[in-house]
Amino acid sequence: MKQVLPLILVMLVGITTASAQKGNISESMLKDFREKVEKNQKVEALQNAVSNNEIKKLALDRDNQGTIDNHFTHRVETKGITDQKSSGRCWLFTGQNVMRPKVIEKYNMKEFDFSQNYSFFYDQLEKSNLFLEGIIETADKPMNDRKVEWLFDHALGDGGQWTGLVDIVGKYGVVPEGVMPETHSSESTGWMSRLIERKIKAFGLELREMHENGKSAKEMRTAKKDMLAEVYKMLSINLGEPPQEFTWRYKDTDGNLSEPKTYTPQSFYEEFVGVDLDDYVMFMNDPTRPYNKLYEIEYDRHRYDGHNWKYINLENEKLKEFAIASIKDNEGMYMSCDVGKQLDKDNGILDSDNYNFGALFDTDFTMNKKERILTSESGSSHGMMLAGVDLKKNGEPRKWLMENSWGPESGYEGYLIMTDSWFDEYLFRLVIHKKYISDEVMKILEQEPTMLPPWDPMY
Numbered sequence: 001m002k003q004v005l006p007l008i009l010v011m012l013v014g015i016t017t018a019s020a021q022k023g024n025i026s027e028s029m030l031k032d033f034r035e036k037v038e039k040n041q042k043v044e045a046l047q048n049a050v051s052n053n054e055i056k057k058l059a060l061d062r063d064n065q066g067t068i069d070n071h072f073t074h075r076v077e078t079k080g081i082t083d084q085k086s087s088g089r090c091w092l093f094t095g096q097n098v099m100r101p102k103v104i105e106k107y108n109m110k111e112f113d114f115s116q117n118y119s120f121f122y123d124q125l126e127k128s129n130l131f132l133e134g135i136i137e138t139a140d141k142p143m144n145d146r147k148v149e150w151l152f153d154h155a156l157g158d159g160g161q162w163t164g165l166v167d168i169v170g171k172y173g174v175v176p177e178g179v180m181p182e183t184h185s186s187e188s189t190g191w192m193s194r195l196i197e198r199k200i201k202a203f204g205l206e207l208r209e210m211h212e213n214g215k216s217a218k219e220m221r222t223a224k225k226d227m228l229a230e231v232y233k234m235l236s237i238n239l240g241e242p243p244q245e246f247t248w249r250y251k252d253t254d255g256n257l258s259e260p261k262t263y264t265p266q267s268f269y270e271e272f273v274g275v276d277l278d279d280y281v282m283f284m285n286d287p288t289r290p291y292n293k294l295y296e297i298e299y300d301r302h303r304y305d306g307h308n309w310k311y312i313n314l315e316n317e318k319l320k321e322f323a324i325a326s327i328k329d330n331e332g333m334y335m336s337c338d339v340g341k342q343l344d345k346d347n348g349i350l351d352s353d354n355y356n357f358g359a360l361f362d363t364d365f366t367m368n369k370k371e372r373i374l375t376s377e378s379g380s381s382h383g384m385m386l387a388g389v390d391l392k393k394n395g396e397p398r399k400w401l402m403e404n405s406w407g408p409e410s411g412y413e414g415y416l417i418m419t420d421s422w423f424d425e426y427l428f429r430l431v432i433h434k435k436y437i438s439d440e441v442m443k444i445l446e447q448e449p450t451m452l453p454p455w456d457p458m459y
Contacts, residue, residue, distance in 0.1 A: 042362060050360070059355040060344070068349055068419065070412055072401050074324070075388035076332040079104055080111050081414030083407035085187035088159040091336075092116050092123070093405035094383035095165030096174070098332050103272050108252040118180040118265070121239045122172045123164060124156065124193070126303045128200050128231045129224075131155045133304045135204040136220050139211035150454050151299075152204065156197040158189040160302055161383065162334045162431045166277045167306035172242075173265030174273065179246045185238035192238040196231055203227040280334075281437055281445070282311040283319055283430045286458055287370040291315050292441075296449040300459050309459075312444045316424050320397055324389055325436040332385045334431040335402070339382035339416070341426050348404075348411025350418035352425055369425050373457050380428040380458070384416065397423075428458070 037043050049058055078101050082093050096114040104112050134151045141148050185192040206227075207220050248268075249260045263271070289295070291313050300309035326333055342354045358365050372378035388401030397420045408414040418427075434442060452458070 040362075046360070046362070055357070055360070056355060059357045059360045061353055061356045064351065064353045068351060068399060068417060070417060072388040072390045072399075074327050074391065075401060076327055076330050076385075077101060077105070078332070078385075078387060078403055080113065081403070081408040082113065082116075082405045084116075084405045085182075087187060087189040088157065089116060089120060089189070090383040090405055091160040091162065091164055092119055092168075094334050094336075094385050095162060095169075097385045097403055097405065098334055099273050099275060101330075101332065102275065107250065107272070108254070109250060110253045112250070113177040115175045115177045115180040117182050117186040117239055118175045118242050119165075119168050119172070120158070120186055120189075121180075121235050121242050123160065123168050123302055124158075124196065124235055125228065125231060126168065126171075126306070127156055128196065129228055130299070130302070130304045131200055132203060132207065132224050132227060134299065135207050136211075136217055136224070139208050139217075139220070143208075146455070147453075152201060154299075154454070155201050155204070156193055158193050161300070161309060161336060161380075161429060162280070162282060163300065163307050163309050164302035165334075166280075167301055167303040169269065170277060170306075171303065173267070173269040175243060175246060175263075175265050175268060176248055176250075179243060179248060180240060183239055192234070196234050199230065199234070200227070203230075279434050280431050281434050281442070282309060283314050283432065284311040284428060284458055285316050285319060285430075286313050286373065286428070287368075288373050288457075289313055292444055294444055294447040294449040295452055295458075297452045297454065297456055297459050299454040310449055311429070311458075312441065314441065316427070318438075318441065319427075319430055319432075320420075320423070322432050322436045322438075322441075323386060323400075323430065324391070324397065326432055327386070327389050329436070331433060331436070332387045332403070334383060334429075335386045335427060336380040336383040336429040337418075338378045338380065338426040338428070339384075341378065342422065343416075345411065348413075348416045350416055350422045350426070352419065352421050376457065378426065383429075386430070387415070396420075 078097075080100075082097060084090055084093050093116060096116065096119070100112060100114065103109065131151060131154075135148075138145065138148050138151065143149070203224075207223065210220050210223060243265070245262055245264045246268075247260050247262045249258045251257050284295070293313050294310065295313060296308050296310040298308060301307055323333060337350075339350070341350075342352055343350055344354045367375070367377060369378070384402040384404050386400060387403045390398045390400070392398050399417055399419050400423055402416045402418065404411060404414055404416050406414070411417075
């Protein structure tokens with residue numbers, strides 16, 4: 001035993017050393033960490049401050065406060081601020097907010113709003129069908145196939161982007177807000193979407209079982225019809241049933257009342273909006289990929305027979321050039337960004353210098369836009385209407401104005417202001433009418449798009 005024990009100790013030491021070499025946190029490393037913290041005289045004061053207060057308030061850069069005003073050299077004429085409440089329907093509010101000023105101006109109205117509830121009903125129905133069709137098309141793949149996993153992970157949601165507006169409005173038209181007003185479930189979508197998603201996931205498993213039992217795609221689609229009838233019923237219970245036609249009239253700013261007229265949602269869109277949504281071009285600023293190229297993201301749409309997000313990846317400087325031309329012509333734009341980054345919500349300001357987290361924690365948090373995208377640290381999270389720009393004397397933008405959908409009390413009177421440097425770092429999607437885009441860039445649309453998978457960071 002006297003000879004064996006030292007041998008065992010040697011072996012244990014060897015195992016411990018080998019484990020340390022494999023990357024574990026050793027006791028010596030912990031000792032080093034503690035010593036470095038104990039030697040840092042700032043840590044105790046910072047610990048007291050951070051552990052008892054909100055991090056963002058402590059990191060707020062006082063020197064940056066008051067440096068950004070709320071004046072703009074060019075601003076799109078808009079009336080009223082919308083409120084998406086507790087829902088992810090920013091894409092829908094933003095898209096309809098782009099169209100809303102056209103209706104107000106065309107008919108000299110004091111105010112007007114579309115029914116987001118009407119459009120949302122069909123959005124959820126169409127997304128359910130898109131998911132079930134995806135399950136049918138991948139029924140021969142195993143459950144752990146990446147696309148099958150993605151489909152079940154993204155069966156249904158209330159979020160979206162511009163193609164959703166094009167898909168839903170293009171097929172179902174629009175109605176005024178009063179024709180199909182909001183309900184509790186449209187303003188607070190969580191439970192409704194959660195339960196419908198649970199239901200269609202179960203339906204998805206049924207369809208896969210049908211395939212395993214030798215049923216054809218035609219037979220699966222026959223079963224899908226009954227499944228969608230269940231979804232329609234659930235939506236009707238939560239949101240009310242959408243009108244197929246309605247009678248409506250309006251009053252202009254002079255107090256004149258129009259004659260009542262009966263419309264379908266499609267005829268109402270044609271008469272009151274009349275915009276060809278295919279005339280808008282979708283852009284992305286994604287420095288992880290080559291610019292001046294056309295890309296398409298699979299399943300990034302709201303209808304099975306709709307349009308994927310097909311975009312031109314473009315440098316920010318060109319995007320700004322086209323955006324400025326649009327704003328000067330009183331044309332707002334759909335845009336989306338990573339709104340949570342460096343947002344001073346109380347003042348409605350998005351500025352890269354709002355918060356200095358590095359100074360608070362005595363470290364460096366610097367990452368560029370490309371690095372943030374590659375590591376999933378940043379991505380498009382919220383849509384708003386780009387509605388104004390403040391230009392310097394040399395024509396370069398100083399800051400930008402966005403009409404938000406968080407209610408009139410949020411931010412700066414319902415708007416958010418972003419500095420031009422924040423635009424560079426955190427703006428992702430922008431949709432611009434083709435009349436403001438150069439011929440050179442429009443030719444990019446003639447390219448064969450590179451198809452990207454639905455799990456791409458730009459989804």
